[in-house]
Amino acid sequence: MRRTLLIAVLQLVHIASWAAYYALTRELYSGEPGFLVRLAAAETLPTAVGLLGGAVAERRGYRTALALGLLEGLFLASAGVFIHRPLLLWASALLASLFWSMAGPQVLGYSLTITRGSGSRLGVVLAGGTLGWSLGGSVAPLAARVLGPGRVVAAGGAAVVLVYLVLALLSGGTRPARRSGEDASRSTLAAMMLLSSLVFTGTEVIGSVYMAKLSVEAGNLGYAAANAATGLMAAAARPLAGRVVDRAGSGLVLAASLAAYTVYTLLLHSLHGLGFVAVWLIPLYPFLDTSLYKLAASLLGDAMGTAAVISGYSLAGAVLLAASQRGLGVWGYTLLAVTAFQLALALAVLLAGRAGELRLLASALLKGGGEGRPGER
Numbered sequence: 001m002r003r004t005l006l007i008a009v010l011q012l013v014h015i016a017s018w019a020a021y022y023a024l025t026r027e028l029y030s031g032e033p034g035f036l037v038r039l040a041a042a043e044t045l046p047t048a049v050g051l052l053g054g055a056v057a058e059r060r061g062y063r064t065a066l067a068l069g070l071l072e073g074l075f076l077a078s079a080g081v082f083i084h085r086p087l088l089l090w091a092s093a094l095l096a097s098l099f100w101s102m103a104g105p106q107v108l109g110y111s112l113t114i115t116r117g118s119g120s121r122l123g124v125v126l127a128g129g130t131l132g133w134s135l136g137g138s139v140a141p142l143a144a145r146v147l148g149p150g151r152v153v154a155a156g157g158a159a160v161v162l163v164y165l166v167l168a169l170l171s172g173g174t175r176p177a178r179r180s181g182e183d184a185s186r187s188t189l190a191a192m193m194l195l196s197s198l199v200f201t202g203t204e205v206i207g208s209v210y211m212a213k214l215s216v217e218a219g220n221l222g223y224a225a226a227n228a229a230t231g232l233m234a235a236a237a238r239p240l241a242g243r244v245v246d247r248a249g250s251g252l253v254l255a256a257s258l259a260a261y262t263v264y265t266l267l268l269h270s271l272h273g274l275g276f277v278a279v280w281l282i283p284l285y286p287f288l289d290t291s292l293y294k295l296a297a298s299l300l301g302d303a304m305g306t307a308a309v310i311s312g313y314s315l316a317g318a319v320l321l322a323a324s325q326r327g328l329g330v331w332g333y334t335l336l337a338v339t340a341f342q343l344a345l346a347l348a349v350l351l352a353g354r355a356g357e358l359r360l361l362a363s364a365l366l367k368g369g370g371e372g373r374p375g376e377r
Contacts (some may be wrong), residue, residue: 010126015129017156019136024149037113042094044317053102055057055308062171069103075158105306123242127235134231176303196312198344205337241286250294251352257288258345
């Protein structure tokens with residue numbers, strides 16, 4: 001457990017550094033939406049190379065894959081150096097995201113391997129990231145008033161370098177655990193990437209369109225308080241989500257989460273005022289992403305599974321970039337998110353069957369649940 005807690009702290013620092021970068025670049029370029037779209041593309045499209053990081057981890061061990069994160073930190077620091085020069089900032093963000101895509105998922109893969117696939121331990125590590133996102137996003141604007149945005153982002157990049165140095169030393173010669181179903185076909189890998197893309201398409205709509213609505217419904221002070229509460233509630237829910245996934249199975253929890261997200265999205269569209277804020281605060285995401293990572297690991301192995309999930313951001317980014325050119329409006333984006341969640345639900349059921357969870361999933365859906373745990377290993 002000590003090592004899991006250490007990784008959670010390192011993940012907190014890691015994600016806080018990226019949250020600072022996001023908060024400050026969005027604030028600095030808030031009047032240039034065209035550049036922000038291009039910057040968002042630079043941050044999401046490179047995630048397709050995450051599979052290379054998984055391959056490196058399987059062939060050379062986690063240490064080599066995690067060492068790629070040193071370059072992530074260096075390019076994140078360069079984003080701080082060039083924060084007032086849009087072209088160089090864009091290039092730095094692209095390269096930082098490229099190396100994050102290869103090294104970042106392996107932090108979770110390594111956590112799954114050393115804990116023998118424990119969902120509850122994975123939840124602790126993910127909780128560190130959730131707290132880091134809230135902390136970095138709230139503290140960075142205050143720090144930037146004293147130090148300047150460039151120095152804050154550069155310091156975050158330096159912190160990321162230190163995080164990966166510790167992780168590389170910590171991982172030693174550890175290699176990804178081999179799972180039943182690990183010799184999956186390319187179709188399973190492609191299906192897992194598609195599933196992740198559909199999930200992230202839906203959640204990114206919520207994180208953009210409905211976060212903007214939150215700022216209107218809650219007001220400035222309420223918006224800040226709601227964002228802080230969201231992070232704290234999600235972090236608190238993560239260990240519980242991990243235990244639920246361990247007991248009920250990743251396929252069942254993922255299917256239930258996607259069904260819940262469909263209703264959640266429609267409620268966010270229809271509600272206003274305190275009702276909207278109350279629904280917004282429901283911590284669904286910890287159950288969604290923990291079960292997604294666990295299902296991917298059971299099908300593809302720890303390293304390649306976590307890499308496949310992160311790679312899904314690439315297609316999701318392309319879909320959202322294309323959608324932004326069509327002027328869908330709030331209802332159009334809502335339909336896009338609901339459709340994505342429903343397609344993801346159907347695909348999740350199919351992949352749960354490949355992972356050996358279909359009987360448990362069918363029993364839970366048709367008979368109100370079954371007993372025992374799925375044979376994921």
